[in-house]
Amino acid sequence: MPLPLAVMLLLSCAGVGLWRIWRGPSGADRMLGAEQLSTLAIAILLLLGAFLDQPALGDVALLFALLAAVAIATFVTRTWTRLHEAQRRPEEAEGD
Amino acid sequence: MSNVAWAATRLSPLRLAGLALLWWALAGGNAWAWGVPVILVTALTMPRSGLSRLRPLAFLAFLAFCPLALWLALRGGVQVALLACRPRLTLNTALIDHPWHCLPEGPGRLFMASLINLIPGTLTVRLAPDRLVVHVLHLTPATPRHLATLERRIARLHVTEKELD
Amino acid sequence: MTEGLALIAPWLIAAGVGFFLTGALGLWRFPDAYARLHALTKADNLGLGLLCLGLACQAASLSAALKLLLVWGLVLVASSIGATLIASTALARGLRPVTRRGSRRGARRGARRGSRDS
Numbered sequence: 306m307p308l309p310l311a312v313m314l315l316l317s318c319a320g321v322g323l324w325r326i327w328r329g330p331s332g333a334d335r336m337l338g339a340e341q342l343s344t345l346a347i348a349i350l351l352l353l354g355a356f357l358d359q360p361a362l363g364d365v366a367l368l369f370a371l372l373a374a375v376a377i378a379t380f381v382t383r384t385w386t387r388l389h390e391a392q393r394r395p396e397e398a399e400g401d
Numbered sequence: 402m403s404n405v406a407w408a409a410t411r412l413s414p415l416r417l418a419g420l421a422l423l424w425w426a427l428a429g430g431n432a433w434a435w436g437v438p439v440i441l442v443t444a445l446t447m448p449r450s451g452l453s454r455l456r457p458l459a460f461l462a463f464l465a466f467c468p469l470a471l472w473l474a475l476r477g478g479v480q481v482a483l484l485a486c487r488p489r490l491t492l493n494t495a496l497i498d499h500p501w502h503c504l505p506e507g508p509g510r511l512f513m514a515s516l517i518n519l520i521p522g523t524l525t526v527r528l529a530p531d532r533l534v535v536h537v538l539h540l541t542p543a544t545p546r547h548l549a550t551l552e553r554r555i556a557r558l559h560v561t562e563k564e565l566d
Numbered sequence: 567m568t569e570g571l572a573l574i575a576p577w578l579i580a581a582g583v584g585f586f587l588t589g590a591l592g593l594w595r596f597p598d599a600y601a602r603l604h605a606l607t608k609a610d611n612l613g614l615g616l617l618c619l620g621l622a623c624q625a626a627s628l629s630a631a632l633k634l635l636l637v638w639g640l641v642l643v644a645s646s647i648g649a650t651l652i653a654s655t656a657l658a659r660g661l662r663p664v665t666r667r668g669s670r671r672g673a674r675r676g677a678r679r680g681s682r683d684s
Contacts, residue, residue, distance in 0.1 A: 318587060333599040333603075337602050338593070345610075348586065352621070370644065374647075377644060474642075478611070479612075490596070494663060516646070518608075518647075519642075522604065524650075526600070536600045
């Protein structure tokens, strides 16, 4: 597969991710869109790094992979307190 | 004296080898003048991981488990791809409970919860002390049985056969 | 050996791009956030895995190939743990999964839990 075609296809996937971030409807959906964009960014960087013979782009992709984990953790800790109190209630009510 | 013992557990050959491999991949094969101090400092400061708490033989079992996990991930991807490509979207999604049978509390359960996200059609929604709430993309009668089989396989990494039965 | 690897590399990369496309299709078409989560964690990870494998086959040195696999491993761990985190956060915030027919018990439980949490 020629490189421009592969990168173009990946970019069109990124379009779907952007549309999902714009459309929502929930925060989780927007986070999914962002996660997909970061995965696609890694893929595109790796492809370009290999075919343009620029190994430094591989390091950039590695950094993106590290940041993806941090981004998800941040999203979750922002809503963590709500998660915690909501998790308590069903536990108590389960016994009836 | 205890300092020596502490350093000895931190500087086990396996950890050093793993870190050296990591450095070798990151630095592209050379730059060992920087690498050796970095590896030593990292080995001393890094907390002990869940992997090192496995039974000694279980490390080999863990390596043997990896191909199975990759195979399941491959099937998971193919299934989702096929479902997404169907002209008419007929999904039979459901939330099911998977009660814990044999896996003890601890890293094993976390491992299973993350692995479930990769295998065909299942997604962990909640990790509770007594059960796992699983979101199934396309429920078939066999799904609960598959989950039980997977749990037994993972449990084999963490407890001995005798404790299992 | 090396020639054989170089021969299959483009196919692996093409398959990886294909999985990315189906993942995007799933993200677009699936009915609720949970189903989309399935599409992303499975299809995109597999796509990136095949892509990394394909590039690793062409890589100049063994350490470069290992670095590519390291990228994949990181993404795999991050997104498989992240999927559970996102799903449980969504459930706790009262986002109800769309369940059609399916197992009665599952559907009812889901509905009950959803209404409690909101």
